[in-house]
Amino acid sequence: MTDDEELSVADLVGKRLLRVTTAWHHHAEDEPSLLHLWLHLEGLGPVLFHTPGTGLSLRTDQPHEPYSMEQDGHVTVTNDSPNVPVARFVGQTIRSVREIRYRGVGIDFAAGLTLQFPGASIRLLALDDDLLLACDQHLGPVEASLHEDVTLARVVQTCHGFPSQWDAWTTGGQYLYLRYRRGEGSVEQHPSEDTDAWDGAGSRLWTTWDDGTGGGIIDLADFLAMAGLRLAPEAEISGTSG
Structure with a gap:
């Protein structure tokens, strides 16, 4: 794989998670928000999950260095991130990748993915230009609009x-x-x-x-x-x- 190569979800199936890198957006007094997520996968290298607009994008990409965002705060990058939910799966193999769709009145788009590991699964969601990770938790009213064809x-x-x-x-x-x-x-x-x-x-x-x-x-x-x-x-x- 080369850097900046677009991936399909099928490329992730059967790959072992080696480590996790995260980029956090810090702005004013708000809590930091997850901006980028890299899953380092055996045989693929670092895979970037981000939200370029509506939905979730996947591509091979090296983690960025920390950087400023002019008037919009700054970004810190954490290698081997231990405190994000997906880190619990390091060393495990991705068994399944399934699409999550957001369906509302006049709205239907691919909102993210469920990655299933041997012990449990995690959802990676792109909602309102935010990247959300959810293992077992209910996300409130938005749950009624999230659908998997399983x-x-x-x-x-x-x-x-x-x-x-x-x-x-x-x-x-x-x-x-x-x-x-x-x-x-x-x-x-x-x-x-x-x-x-x-x-x-x-x-x-x-x-x-x-x-x-x-x-x-x-x-x-x-x-x-x-x-x-x-x-x-x-x-x-x-x-x-x-």
Whole structure:
């Protein structure tokens, strides 16, 4: 990777977090606000998460030096930042990256990402030009407008073991291919179940993990728990022998 190279969310899946760097904006008497976040990822280097406007931008970029912002305060840069929520995941591998959308009256935009690690997940949000990190906390009224397409309306098991695999559709209509083989689970997004359409821009890796068992059989409930997915209350579940 070269500096200033734009990244897709799929580039982050399966990468190990090595360290965290943050840049904080100090202005007058206000509490410092998070301006930039760099996640140093194995195989990618430092990845900058920032808010150039609406939504969240990702690119490879070296952390900046501290600098002044003329009449608008100054910026400090902290390497190996221990006090930000994402620092708790240093040494862990990103299992899944999912888009978070903000939906309101006449408004619909990509507001951030959920990064799922083996033990828990964290949301990186770009709201009102601010960068917010949230592990477990509820963000108040804004929560009603934040949506992840992780609820499955229909699941069809196409193979029961070696591998265990399913075709699945979210409540938002997105097709997902679920697969578990040799202890490795994966979730792929594709335009449809038609494999001839799997090479285009509508395809990407959502989730990957290796549980170390080498197994080829897993039940749906355990797979969904590992993948960060869930069933809708009225989900249609069916299957055929494979």
